[in-house]
Every structure is written in structure tokens, then in C-alpha cells.
Amino acid sequence: MSTGRVTFIAVSPHVSDSLSWRATRAIAEADVVIWTGGTVSDGVLRHAPDHADVVIDDNGATHSLLPFYDLASRDGFRVIHIRSDDSTRWDTLFDHVDRCGELGLPTELIRC
Template sequence: MSGKVWIVGAGPGAPDLLTLRAARAIESADVLIWTDSLVNPQLAAMAPEGCERIRTSTLTLEEVMDCMLDRVKAGLKVVRLHDGDTCLYSALNEQLCRLIDADIEVEVVPGLSAYQATAAALSSELTIPGLVQTIVIGRAGGRTGVPESESLERLAALKASLCLYLSARHVEEVQAELLKHYPAETPVAIGYRVSWPDQWLSVIPLKDMARISQERQLIRTTLYLVSPALAAPGEPRSKLYSASHNHLFRGGID
């Protein structure tokens, strides 16, 4: 007999930012394997009474997979709960490979990402016509490195809305690289534990990014949004809603 594995994105932290599909998966789990170092404990508490809850902060990926395979082969519904979204820095691929090799049925449930929650908390749009139309998600090289073609230098050269994860430990190097491509006054949103009760969120000039991060002693669970779109709202607007713009559902005004 074999059960099923749900790999679920928990979102940035706040329980009410969990998707309905994710909530239903947690609420019906026989086994919850959750990233307790990053996921809000309130989400783990949503699992039913009698659900086995396995914390992963002290486990290797191999140990996590052994737990998962053992329970699912016993016919149990296993929910693997990750912080954020499953498609970003979640080790999804490694887990899928093991599960598929074991002929285990898997369903992946996306979650809201921290960059989206941060932009929403600031009432900001990261793509503004005539100003910036591209969002780039990346990280500093750090210990694990990044491909040369995706170096911070190359990403910053686009001058897009740049969302940097896992980069607070290297903030001095990050700021120095960004200043080669963005003006020193470019707005940078620094978000710490966005959507949690102890959230700290501030928009500062790029030139102050390292200093403020170090003053706040930010090392983990910190996101940087670097974008001219974070400046005060101005005139640029989407053509989609312009009276002069034709599209499939609305004729324009000549």
C-alpha cells in the first residue's frame, strides 16, 4: 500500500497568506514534515489531532527523505511544508527525484513568495510602464555559488526590479556590486520576516543598504527589493486600462 506526498509552500509566514489548497492539505495530513526553523508554528498547528509532526531543522535532506518514504509507503498522507514558494530555493528538485524514483505520487502546492508579500505590504507594483517591466529573482553567490551567467553583476546590469534572497550575510559585497549599475539613491526595500508579527520593513536608498542591514544585525530571513518602482507613485500608467487602448474585451476611443 502506498500513500501520497504533498509538497506545500507555506507562504511568507502569516497564516492568512496560506493558499486554500495548502490549508486543506495541512488540515488532512497524517504526517507533517515541516521546516520549523522558517515556517510559522501556527501553520503546523493546523494539522489534525493525531497527525505526526516531524521538525526538519536538525535533519539532513537524506534523513528527511527517509522519513517521508517510510511514512508514505505505509499508506499515509504526507505533507512536506516549506517556507515561501515551492519553486524558489526549496530543494524541490532533489525531493522530487527521490520520490519519482520510488514511484510515489506527488502533488506540489505553490505558496506566496516573500517578494510578493513585501511589495504588497508597501502597496507597490514592481512593473511600471516606461520605468521598469522586468522582475529578476536571485541571490548572492555565498558558499553554494551561482552560475557565472547568473552572477550579481549580470543581474544588476539589467537595472530591473531585483529581488535578492539569501544575501544579507554578504550585504557589503552586494551593495558594492549594485552601485556599479543602479544610482545611489535607488530605493531598496529591506524586509525582515515579512508578514510575521515581528516584521521589520523599510525603504532606504541603495547607498545605505549595508549600513542599515548591519545596524539591524540582519543575517537570516531577510529579503532585498531593489527597484526604481519603489519610488513615490508618478504619472506612468498601464496602457491596458487606457481609454485609447483596444483589446479583446473593450474597444478603444479614437
């Protein structure tokens, strides 16, 4: 069984198709792609593989995303959490990272 992981990608709310290589690769390897905090870019989501579940969550509250982190921990899924709000709310992001740490999930942060 593969080890699950969660990658947080912080993008500008005005992002078009231009992502870093690391961000594009992470999305391409995802089992679940979650987009929170702003306008969804089809150009970014086109990097997700066909088998990936795409979840649009306007709120992005930790409690609403816990099932995805649990799934990553239990079943080895790769979860990508794309945040595109105007000012990334670091306190909320750290809540997510802390929860992943409690589950033993490695995390990564990519800024675009």
C-alpha cells in the first residue's frame, strides 16, 4: 500500500494556466483534488487525472475536509488542496497541516 500525503497549493486568485512544475506534477498524481477559497480555474483542474475526484469547497473549513485527510491516511490516497483566496489564511492552513500531522500524513506546501 502506498503512503498517503497531502499537498497544499496556494495560488493567486487570478491564476490562469501557469503553475509551477511541482504544482502541475502534484495535481497530475492526485487521487483527490480539493479547491477552496475562490474562483475555480479549469486550466488548473485540467492537470488532474481522469480517476481523481474533484471537490469544490467554498469554505475550506478543517472539519469539512477531515474525511479526505482520513482517507489519505487510511487508504494511501494523494490529496491536493488548492487554495486560491486573496490572502491565504495561514491560521486555517496550519489547522489543516496539524490535522494531517496527527494522522501521520506527510505534507507539502507549494506557492504559485
